[in-house]
Amino acid sequence: MTQVMNNKLRKILDGKGVAKDLKDLKEWSKVLNASRCGLGQTAANPIVSSLKNFRPLYEQLIQKDTDFDEGFDMKSAVQASCNYVGRVPNFNHH
Amino acid sequence: MxxxxxxxxxxxxxxxxxxxxxxxxxxxxxxxxxxxxxxxxxxxxxxxxxxxxxxxxxxxxxxxxxxxxxxxxxxxSEEIRELRRSIVELLFVSGNHFCPACEKSGSCELQALGYYYQMMVPRFPYEFPQKGVDATSSKIIKDQNRCIFCKRCIKTIKDEEGRSFFAFRNRGHRTEVVLDPVMAEKMDDATAQLAMENCPVGSILVKEKGFDKPIGTRKFDKQPIGSDIKL
The missing domain is CATH 3.10.20.740 (Ubiquitin-like (UB roll))
Incomplete structure (x- = not known):
């Protein structure tokens, strides 16, 4: 779980987060309450309390105009692959 | 009583x-x-x-x-059900569990729990960790992709002197359950079979034994997990 949340936090820090990611972090931290030891049970506390107290800082980092970040630009990927095999991309067709 | x-x-x-x-x-x-x-x-x-x-x-x-x-x-309660469901989802995310190709499919407790909690797809992003398969022993294949670190094999599969065939290696997210290569050479068929049965997932497989039960006769084909207990 800590690994999953760490990946999510990195996504937000990389500027690829959206509003749902903040909600997910808060929701997912509840799973750690069932952890076996105190270390696990408190592992999510830095994220939860910083989300609670420094929410504007998180909100500066996330993208506001979109609900979903695919982390992938189709157009540039098609262009790159076309360059590689020496074809002309047809963007109007799709 | x-x-x-x-x-x-x-x-x-x-x-x-x-x-x-x-x-x-x-x-x-x-x-x-x-x-x-x-x-x-x-x-x-x-x-x-x-x-x-x-x-x-x-x-x-x-x-x-x-x-x-x-x-x-x-x-x-709804809260506990949700917690259990997310733990099952986490286990699916943190390993590489490809049920359709798995030898233990249908007899796997993790898969059965996935069905029990009506899990469609994990809410967490897949991690696709890089893990290996150890097939060096003559009896057993140890697939690290499917291991959920339940420690059942370490606790139950022992030789007559009480030494475990399996052990943990490394720590943290690098933990692996490995088979002792020296002891594995002395392992008999019955112990290997027991190891495969005791594994809740398909991480321990007996060589040349995969897919030996036809679909329809596997452990959780007709009845969901826990139906032998439920009234």
């Missing part, structure tokens, strides 16, 4: 012998609490957290907590 005590699970009056673990006591009363790392007759570990229940406002694992008189246990 002298020291019978009364306790409640989700408001249902239950009776069991005092000192029994909650999972067993609930099973005697026809209430199924899902488990992964727990095994009958083996000292419980409480590692998988699937059997978490709420007692007095605290989350406890029911495989390691003995019942006491008048205990009120909350096991099937």
């Amino acid at each position: 002298s020291n019978l005590i009364k306790f409640k699970i989700d408001g249902v009056e239950c009776m069991a012998e005092g000192g029994k673990f909650i999972v067993e006591a609930a099973a005697e009363n026809g209430i199924y609490i899902p488990t992964l790392c727990n095994m009958k007759g083996v000292k419980p570990k409480g590692a998988c957290r699937i059997c978490s229940v709420r007692i007095n406002g605290r989350l406890m694992t029911s495989c390691t907590t003995p019942v006491t008189d008048g205990m009120e246990i909350e096991s099937e």
Whole structure:
């Protein structure tokens, strides 16, 4: 779980987060309450309390105009692959 | 049957012998609490957290907590169901569990729990960790992609002198359950078969034994997990 949340936090820090990611972090931290030891049970506390107290800082980092970040630009990927095999991309067709 | 005590699970009056673990006591009363790392007759570990229940406002694992008189246990509330479902999803995410191609599909407890909680797709992003398959032993294939670190093989598969065939290697997220290469050479067929059966997932496989049960006769083909306990 800590690994999953760490990946999510990195996504937000990389500027690829959206509003749902903040909600997910808060929701997912509840799973750690069932952890076996105190270390696990408190592992999510830095994220939860910083989300609670420094929410504007998180909100500066996330993208506001979109609900979903695919982390992938189709157009540039098609262009790159076309360059590689020496074809002309047809963007109007799709 | 002298020291019978009364306790409640989700408001249902239950009776069991005092000192029994909650999972067993609930099973005697026809209430199924899902488990992964727990095994009958083996000292419980409480590692998988699937059997978490709420007692007095605290989350406890029911495989390691003995019942006491008048205990009120909350096991099937929406919150606990959601917690268990997310633990199953986490296990699917943190390994590489490709059920359709797995030799243990249909007899796998993790897969059965996925069906039991009607999991369609994990809510967490897949991690696709890089893990290997150890097939150096003559009897057993150890597929690290599917291992969920329940420690059942370490606890149950031992030689006549009480030494374990399996052991943990490394720490943290690099932990692996490995087979001792020297002891593996002395492993007999019955022990290898037992190791495969005791593994809740398809991480331990006996060589040349995959897909030996046809579809329809596998462990969880007709009945979902826990239906032997449920009233």
